[in-house]
Amino acid sequence: xxxxxxxxxxxxxxxxxxxxSRTINNPDMVEPETAERVWAxxxxxxxxxxxxxRSLVSGRSRLLGLIVSDITNPFFPEVIKGFEDLATExxxxxxxxxxxxxxxxxxxxxxxxxxxxxxxxxxxTSEMDNHLIDQLARRKVPMVFLDVAVPREGISNIVVNYESxxxxxxxxxxxxxxxxxxxxxxxQQLKSAQIRRLAFMRxxxxxxxxxxxxxxxxxxxxxxxxxxxxxxLMQLQERPTAxxxxxxxxxxxxxxxxxxxxLTVPGDISVVGFDDIWLAEFTDPPLTTVRLSRTELxxxxxxxxxxxxxxxxxxxxxxxxxxxxxxxxxx
Numbered sequence: 001x002x003x004x005x006x007x008x009x010x011x012x013x014x015x016x017x018x019x020x021s022r023t024i025n026n027p028d029m030v031e032p033e034t035a036e037r038v039w040a041x042x043x044x045x046x047x048x049x050x051x052x053x054r055s056l057v058s059g060r061s062r063l064l065g066l067i068v069s070d071i072t073n074p075f076f077p078e079v080i081k082g083f084e085d086l087a088t089e090x091x092x093x094x095x096x097x098x099x100x101x102x103x104x105x106x107x108x109x110x111x112x113x114x115x116x117x118x119x120x121x122x123x124x125t126s127e128m129d130n131h132l133i134d135q136l137a138r139r140k141v142p143m144v145f146l147d148v149a150v151p152r153e154g155i156s157n158i159v160v161n162y163e164s165x166x167x168x169x170x171x172x173x174x175x176x177x178x179x180x181x182x183x184x185x186x187x188q189q190l191k192s193a194q195i196r197r198l199a200f201m202r203x204x205x206x207x208x209x210x211x212x213x214x215x216x217x218x219x220x221x222x223x224x225x226x227x228x229x230x231x232x233l234m235q236l237q238e239r240p241t242a243x244x245x246x247x248x249x250x251x252x253x254x255x256x257x258x259x260x261x262x263l264t265v266p267g268d269i270s271v272v273g274f275d276d277i278w279l280a281e282f283t284d285p286p287l288t289t290v291r292l293s294r295t296e297l298x299x300x301x302x303x304x305x306x307x308x309x310x311x312x313x314x315x316x317x318x319x320x321x322x323x324x325x326x327x328x329x330x331x
Contacts, residue, residue, distance in 0.1 A: 003047075004045040004046065004047040005047075006020050006047070006049075008045060008047070009038065009041045009042055009045055009047050012044065012045060013037045013038045013040070013041035014037075015034060015037070015038060019034060019038065020038055020042075023035045023038040023039065024038075024042075024049050027091075061116065061118060061119055062091065062092050062093060063093045063094070063117070063118050063119060064092050064093070064095070064118055064119055064120050064121070064122065064302070064305060064306075065094075065095050065096075065097070065112075065113040065116075065121035065122065066080060066083055066094055066095070066096050066097070066121075066122045066124065066301070067096075067097045067098075067099060067106070067109050067110075067113075067121065067122070067123045067124065067125055068080065068096070068097075068099070068124050068125060069098070069099055069100070069124070069125040069126065070098060070099075070100055070101065070221070070222075071096070071098035073247075073249060073277075074248075074249075074277040074278060074279055075247070075248075075275050075277055075294060076098075076124070076294075078277070078278070078294035078295060078298070079294045079295075079297050079298045079301075080094075080096060080298065081294075081295070082294060082295035082296065082297060082298020082302075083122065083298035083301055083302050085295075085298070085299075086299055086302040086303070086306075087302060090306060092119075092306070095112065095113060095116055095118060097109030097112060097113070099125055101125075101187070101190075103129060106129060106132065107129070107132060110132045110135060110136065113136070113141075114135065114136070114139065114141075118141060119141075119142070119305070120141060120142040120143065120144075120305035120306070121136060121142075121143050121144075122143075122144045122301035122302070122305060123143060123144070123145050123146070124146045124297070124301060125146065126146070126147065126148060126190035126191055126192045126193070133155075137154055137155070140154060141154070142154050142155075142156075142304075143155050143156070144156040144157070144158060144300075144304035144305055144316075145157050145158065146158050146192075146297070146301075147159060147160060147191050147192050148191050151314040151315050156305075156315070156316060157314070157315055157316070158297065158300050158301060158304070158316045158318060159315060159316065159317050159318070160192070160292060160317075160318045160320065161317060161318065161319050161320050162196050162320065163199040164321075165274065165290035165291075165292070165320030165321065165322065166196055166199035166200050166203055166244070166274075166290070167199065167203050168290065168320075168321065168322035169203075169244050169274075169290055169322055170200065170206075170207070172288070172322055172324065172328065173242045173244070173270065173272065173328065176242075176270070176329065176330040176331065177330050177331045178241050178242040178270065178331060179207075179209055179241075180212075180215070180238065180239075180240045180241050180242075181209070181215065181240055181241070181243070181244060182215040182216070182217070182233045182239075182240035182242070182243040182244070183197065183200045183215065183217070183243070183244050183245075183246075184217050184218075184219045184226060184229040184230070184233075184243060184244070184245045184246060184254060185216065185217070185218050185219060185246050186218075186219060186220070186221045186246040186250075187218065187219075187220055187221065188218055193221075193246060196246050196274070197216065197246075200244060201216075214236055215233065215236075215240055217229040217232050217233055219245070219246065219250045219253075221246065221247050221249060221250060222249055222250070222253070223249050223250075223252050223253040223256070225250060225253060226245060226249065226250035226251060226252060226253020226254045226256075226257070227253035227254070227257045227260075228253075228257075229250070229253070229254065230243065230253065230257035230258060231257050231261075234257070234258070234261055234263075234269075239269070240269065241269060241270065241331050242269060242270035242271070242272070242328065243269060243270070243271050243272070244272045244274075245271065245272065245273050245274060246274055247273065247274050247275050248273040248274065248276065248277045248279065248280050248287060248289055249277075250273070251271050251273030251274075251280075251283075251287055251327075252273075252279070252283060252287075254271055255271055255283060255284075255287075255327070258271070265285060265327050266326070266327050266328050267329075270288075270327060270328040270329060271287070271288070271327040271328070272287075272288050272289060272290070272327065272328060273287050273288070273289035273290070274289060274290045274292070275289065275290070275291075275292050275294075276289045276290065276292065276323055280323075280325075281325065283327070285327055286325035286326045286327070287325055287326075287327050288322070288323065288324050288325045288326070288327045288328045289322075289323055289325070290320050290321070290322055290323070291320060291321050291322070291323045292318065292320050293318065296318055300316045300318060304316060
């Protein structure tokens, strides 16, 4: 069966070939009713435009880059889905890269984006290499970052209100009578980890709780890191009565370590996570955590690149809130 042609689409939709081309490549130039008729014809005839030809005609690839830190972390697939939902609606394709917190992998991701001539890049990681960013900026590729960028021409930044979430978590634990509260941070080279750690220190100070440096342990945002960190905290002569983890995978590791030590959550130690990944409500017991909407994060990133014809939005924000389940209790 012969492949349908753009001429057949035009005849079917009763429009010119130019209108079909504009609908595919520059939809803003076509009346919505006409565009709807053209897309209906494209769907019915199963016509697939040549992506490379479209790029040559329009000067745009309609391809967006999305870079995340660790695609195996349940946090990031939800970010990707939020980004992809809007991209699909507006007929963009996505090129995804995962760095695993490795600068060399980040460099490879950026190179792939440049080679494919993406129309914009969302860098949803805590790593930032100024040399790589300059490569994108020189080619006038719009960018949006998570936490680490200073907004300027061509660059937007999404700021997560980590401090509000951390404050809610500490308020909750202090309200339950906890005063010896441990904190498992993320890797301290990450800006988001630094922000959360500082917010924790400030929250304790508001309650007049002495900050014991031994109760603050560095993790790696993974389950094994949480397990190692809680093991270290439980070896203290006076262990914490509650622990706040910098993300949910860390909290899962902490819960496992507490159980392995023959203790219970929250009977012996209360645990609070951060992110509210979908697994959080299925831990044993279900995890009290700070919710950060990954869907909203993905939506914000897409809009920063695409809305207003690629004009950057400057500073965008995403709020957080505490979700109380069963891993905390009063002492």
